[in-house]
Amino acid sequence: MKLVDAHNLTKTYASGTGTLTALDAVNFSIGAGEFVAIMGPSGSGKTTLMNLVGLLDRPSGGRLILEGEDVTGLSPDRQAGVRNARIGFIFQSYNLLPRSSAIENVELPLVYAGMQRRERRELARRFLSIIGLSGRMDHLPAMLSGGEQQRVAIARAVVNNPALILADEPTGALDSTTGRTVLAIFQKLNTLGKSVLMVTHDEAVARHASRILRIQDGRIVSDAAVEDRIFARDAQREAAGAVS
Amino acid sequence: MNLLESLKIALRSLRANPVRSLLTMLGIIIGVASVVTMVAVGQGAQTQVAEQIRTLGSNVLMVQPGTSRQGGARGESGSGHTLSESDATAISELSLVEAAAPSIRGNVQIVAGNRNWNTTVNGTTTAYFFIREWALAQGRYFSEGEEASAGKVALIGRTVAEQLFGNTEAIGGSIRILQVPFRVIGILDEKGPSGTGRDQDDVVFIPISTAKLRLIGSAHQTNREAVAYILAKARPGEGTEPAERQIADLLRQRHRLQPGEEDDFLVTNPAAAMAAERAATRTIAWLLAAIASVSLLVGGISIMNIMLVSVTERTREIGLRMAVGARRRDIRNQFLIEALCLCLLGGLIGLVFGVAVSIAIARLANWPIFLAPEAMLAAIAFSGAVGIFFGYYPARRAAALEPIECLRSE
Ligand SMILES: Nc1ncnc2c1ncn2[C@@H]1O[C@H](COP(=O)(O)OP(=O)(O)O)[C@@H](O)[C@H]1O
Ligand SMILES: [Mg+2]
Numbered sequence: 001m002k003l004v005d006a007h008n009l010t011k012t013y014a015s016g017t018g019t020l021t022a023l024d025a026v027n028f029s030i031g032a033g034e035f036v037a038i039m040g041p042s043g044s045g046k047t048t049l050m051n052l053v054g055l056l057d058r059p060s061g062g063r064l065i066l067e068g069e070d071v072t073g074l075s076p077d078r079q080a081g082v083r084n085a086r087i088g089f090i091f092q093s094y095n096l097l098p099r100s101s102a103i104e105n106v107e108l109p110l111v112y113a114g115m116q117r118r119e120r121r122e123l124a125r126r127f128l129s130i131i132g133l134s135g136r137m138d139h140l141p142a143m144l145s146g147g148e149q150q151r152v153a154i155a156r157a158v159v160n161n162p163a164l165i166l167a168d169e170p171t172g173a174l175d176s177t178t179g180r181t182v183l184a185i186f187q188k189l190n191t192l193g194k195s196v197l198m199v200t201h202d203e204a205v206a207r208h209a210s211r212i213l214r215i216q217d218g219r220i221v222s223d224a225a226v227e228d229r230i231f232a233r234d235a236q237r238e239a240a241g242a243v244s
Numbered sequence: 245m246n247l248l249e250s251l252k253i254a255l256r257s258l259r260a261n262p263v264r265s266l267l268t269m270l271g272i273i274i275g276v277a278s279v280v281t282m283v284a285v286g287q288g289a290q291t292q293v294a295e296q297i298r299t300l301g302s303n304v305l306m307v308q309p310g311t312s313r314q315g316g317a318r319g320e321s322g323s324g325h326t327l328s329e330s331d332a333t334a335i336s337e338l339s340l341v342e343a344a345a346p347s348i349r350g351n352v353q354i355v356a357g358n359r360n361w362n363t364t365v366n367g368t369t370t371a372y373f374f375i376r377e378w379a380l381a382q383g384r385y386f387s388e389g390e391e392a393s394a395g396k397v398a399l400i401g402r403t404v405a406e407q408l409f410g411n412t413e414a415i416g417g418s419i420r421i422l423q424v425p426f427r428v429i430g431i432l433d434e435k436g437p438s439g440t441g442r443d444q445d446d447v448v449f450i451p452i453s454t455a456k457l458r459l460i461g462s463a464h465q466t467n468r469e470a471v472a473y474i475l476a477k478a479r480p481g482e483g484t485e486p487a488e489r490q491i492a493d494l495l496r497q498r499h500r501l502q503p504g505e506e507d508d509f510l511v512t513n514p515a516a517a518m519a520a521e522r523a524a525t526r527t528i529a530w531l532l533a534a535i536a537s538v539s540l541l542v543g544g545i546s547i548m549n550i551m552l553v554s555v556t557e558r559t560r561e562i563g564l565r566m567a568v569g570a571r572r573r574d575i576r577n578q579f580l581i582e583a584l585c586l587c588l589l590g591g592l593i594g595l596v597f598g599v600a601v602s603i604a605i606a607r608l609a610n611w612p613i614f615l616a617p618e619a620m621l622a623a624i625a626f627s628g629a630v631g632i633f634f635g636y637y638p639a640r641r642a643a644a645l646e647p648i649e650c651l652r653s654e
Contacts, residue, residue, distance in 0.1 A: 056567060057648040077571040084569020095564045095651070099256055111249055112569035156568065 001068045002029040003164055003195050004053060010061035011048050011218075022048040024218040025062060030197060032163065035190040037209035037226075038199045045218040046199040047168055053197065054087055054166045055079045067163065084112050088157030090167035094149040096141040102152045103128060103137040109160040127155040131185065147178035154185055158194070165189065167198040171205055183208040184232035208232060247581070254582035257554070258589070268550040269590030271543020272630065276591045276623045278536030280598025281605070283619040286529025288602070288611035293522040295612075297515045299435045299444065301376035303342075303484055307335070307474040307491060308510045326499065326508040328469040329452065334494060335476050336371065340487040342479050345372035346471035348455055354448060355420040356408035363404055365421055365448045367455020368475075373399075373432075375477040383415045383430030386451050394453040398426040401445035402434040419448070424458050426450065441610060484513050540626065543590065544634035551583050551638035562642055563650025576643035583635020584628055591627030595620055 011023040023045045030036055038046050051057040052064060055071060063072045071082055083089075088109075096105045106124040115123070128137055131151045141149050150170060157165055167186070171179035186196050187208060200206050207230045214222040258265045309326040332346035347368040353360055370385045372378075381402070390397050398419060405414045417428045435444035450458075452471070478487030488511045495509050555562070562575055570578075599615060606613040 051648050054567070056651065057646075077573075080566060080569050080571045083567060089567050091651075095560070095567075097561055097564065099260055108565070109568040112565070112571070112574060114246075160569075 002065070003032045003034075003067060004028075004030040004197075005065035006053070006062065007065070008062035009049070009052055009059050009064060011045070011052060011057070012060045021218050023052065023059075026215070026218070026220055028213060028220060028223065030164075030195055032195055033190070033193055034211060035186065035196045035209045036198070037206035037212045038197065038215060039201060039203070039206050039212055040215040042201065044215050046201075046215060048218075049215065050166050050168050050197065050199055053164075054089060055083050056089075080112075084109055085160060086162050086164060088160070088162040088165045090150070090153050090157050090165065090170045092169040092172040094141070094146075094153045094173075096149055096152060096156075098141055101138045101140055102133060102144065102148075105141070105152055106155045106159050108156060113160055124155070124159055127159045128152070131155045145178075146174055147181060150174060150178075150182055151185070154182065158189060163195060165194050165196045167196065169199055169201070171200065171202070179205065180232045187232060204230065250578050250581040251585070253578055254585045257558075257582060258585060264550065265586060265589075268546055269543070269586055269593065271539055271546050272587050272590030272627050273543075273594040273597065275536050275540030275543050276594025276627050277598040277601065278539060279533055279623045279626070280595055280615075280620060281601045282529050282532040282536060283616060283623075284598070284602035284614055285605055286526060286533075287616055287619075288606050288609070288614040289525040289529075290522055291614055292611050293518050293525070295436065296438060297518050299438070300515055300518075301378070301477070302515075303478040303480060303487075304375055304514065305476045305478055305484055305488060305491065306512050306514055307331075307476060307495070308512070309470075309473075309508065310510050327471050327474055327495075329471055330469070331495060331498060332471065332474045334498060335474060335491055338487070338490050338494060340479050340481075340490045342477040343371040343375050344474055344476040345369045345375055346452055346474050347372065348452060348459075348470075348472045350459060352422055352459070354404075354408070356417060359408050361404060361407040363401075363407075363446050363448055365450060365455065365459065367450050367452040367459065369452055372449070372475060375475045378435065379433045381431045381433050383428070385430060391451045391453055394457045395451060396424060396426045396454060396458075397429045397450065399430040399432055399449040400428055401432050401447040403443055403446040404448055405431045421448070421450070422459060437610065484516075488513065540630055543627075544587075544630040547583055547586055547631060548634040548638060550586075551579060551635055552641070554582070555579060555638050555642040559645065559650045559653040562645055563647050563653070566645075566647035567651065572643040575645075576639045579639035579642045580632065580635050583639065584631040587627045587631030587635075588624065591624045594627070595623060598623070 006026055006028050008025040008027060009023060010021070010025050012019045012021050014020075026049065038049060040046050048057070052059050055074075059072065063070055065071070066082065066086065071079065074082065097108070100108075103121070103124050106128055107120045110120040110123060125137065128134060131154060133148060133151055133155070136144060136148060141152070144152065150173075165186070170186075171182055174182065183205065186198065190196050190210075196209070198209060206212050207226055207228065209226060210229060211223070211225050213220055307327060327346070329346045332344045335341055336344035345368050347366055349364055349366045351362060352365050353362050354365070369391060373385055380399075383399070385399065386395070386397060389395065398421070400408070400414065400419070408414070408419060409417060414428050414431055418425050419428060420426070432445070432449075438444045476487070476491060478484040491511050492507065496507065499508055501508065565575060602615060603613055605611070
């Protein structure tokens with residue numbers, strides 16, 4: 001059973017004159033434990049695809065199967081439950097709540113999962129220290145660097161133990177060193193069994209994945225394993241110590 | 245997401261914009277403050293009036309000399325000296341009257357030992373205390389013998405007792421009224437302030453016979469039979485009007501007034517007058533409460549407005565919360581609780597203001613401070629209801645947003 005199965009996934013937008021097809025009957029699947037990069041030029045439909053897979057948006061056509069369950073027609077609240085328990089999001093702009101501390105941001109999915117405060121705190125604390133931010137737990141996002149904010153966002157994405165991690169241009173706003181740290185964390189999470197789906201337009205970033213999906217004008221034009229995969233060794237070493 | 249969590253988020257977002265929150269709450273603050281003040285003022289006035297009616301005695305009628313209501317020149321009442329002691333006796337024998345007591349009074353200085361005090365000396369009969377249901381704290385009333393023989397005995401009010409005797413024993417003590425020594429035979433129970441704010445306990449009672457003999461010589465009164473007023477107690481029954489009519493008929497007859505001729509006396513029911521005043525205050529209180537409600541309504545609308553703004557401003561936050569698993573009702577409750585907090589907080593601030601103003605007014609008006617906990621609870625509950633009512637629409641709007649639209653916004 002595949003983790004993600006997309007059948008003729010289609011998204012059209014109404015535009016001034018007619019309809020714009022952002023995603024045109026896309027078919028693909030992602031197995032458990034894969035690290036897939038999605039590449040393509042700007043406007044090709046990468047973000048649209050991520051939003052559909054993440055149940056943030058509804059497809060205009062086609063079906064989406066998550067772990068064997070058709071989630072296309074679920075009610076908004078059921079979809080919220082799926083996002084909460086099975087998907088972790090990482091955004092290019094971090095999307096941390098500005099008035100909440102780092103640890104409170106990490107706790108957020110657990111809050112909606114209905115976890116008790118003590119347990120929640122404990123878990124969030126553990127993930128923040130894994131990610132190397134033990135000393136920043138009570139900092140507001142504004143007091144953290146971009147890399148630190150993105151690490152908080154990663155901790156938030158994985159704290160509820162989802163099977164799938166969706167990252168839309170996670171390194172887009174980071175310098176290359178910080179970006180490598182983030183990629184090292186993804187690779188580590190991947191070796192721990194998480195499936196990662198990452199959008200990027202940077203070839204070098206994409207090569208950290210095990211497989212690359214290329215899309216153009218809303219269609220998948222190539223789907224291949226990465227031959228010369230990069231392992232973010234330098235950054236990995238420091239991160240790995242923390243992750244394991 | 246539980247309540248405590250939502251509460252924390254709500255308070256945090258209110259704190260993030262303290263000035264805006266405060267301005268938003270203004271309508272609620274003013275509304276609740278007004279409601280609390282109005283209720284307190286209304287009830288304060290009412291309790292005061294009720295208390296005054298109670299201290300007056302039940303079914304008490306007052307007969308004063310002077311022209312009737314219909315008379316052109318009002319304000320003459322009490323100055324005409326047309327009532328006599330025998331009028332009082334005749335009134336007391338009427339079928340609808342239980343008792344009547346004549347009274348003459350004057351303001352004099354009284355002395356006890358080295359202390360002196362200016363007070364009212366009231367010459368009357370023991371019936372007076374029965375009519376006014378005025379019990380003794382200590383001692384006894386005038387005896388029949390003392391009333392008949394112009395005994396030099398006095399009953400003193402609480403205030404006079406305190407002023408002249410302090411902590412020392414007053415019963416059996418001696419006071420001098422216009423150089424005449426009197427023996428204190430009783431101290432009256434405390435009555436408190438009257439309807440006009442006069443201290444009812446600042447008084448000395450002596451038998452009317454004694455008053456006429458010892459005091460009137462020095463006063464400007466010419467008619468030794470004349471009394472200042474007569475108090476009567478109507479028999480309990482269907483109101484006091486029949487007794488009032490009976491007294492009026494009797495006095496017209498006794499004063500030999502021709503049909504068509506104006507009354508030379510005035511029969512009034514002080515309690516009824518006070519009750520009318522009470523009804524008026526109640527009307528005013530309700531009117532002001534209605535105005536306060538309007539300001540609560542305006543407050544509610546401004547809450548709704550600011551919550552809509554807040555939803556717009558925090559669209560991205562809503563999107564993020566939805567992305568990590570917030571259900572629609574989580575978002576709705578979050579904003580609803582925020583509106584509720586805004587209103588309850590405004591209600592509390594309003595309550596504090598209202599209580600402060602009520603106390604200030606009570607002090608100024610010399611009312612008992614009357615703060616009804618039920619009214620306060622009602623005001624707070626009402627402001628909460630305003631929050632839920634006006635917060636519901638913005639909260640539902642927030643909950644109905646699509647996660648992707650929210651995340652794309654900015
Ligand atoms: N909400 C929208 N309304 C209309 N058109 C949209 C909307 N979102 C995306 N598009 C269009 O869909 C296409 C794909 O967009 P997107 O998935 O964001 O591309 P990418 O992330 O690959 O740059 C683009 O042409 C974009 O203009
Ligand atoms: Mg994009």
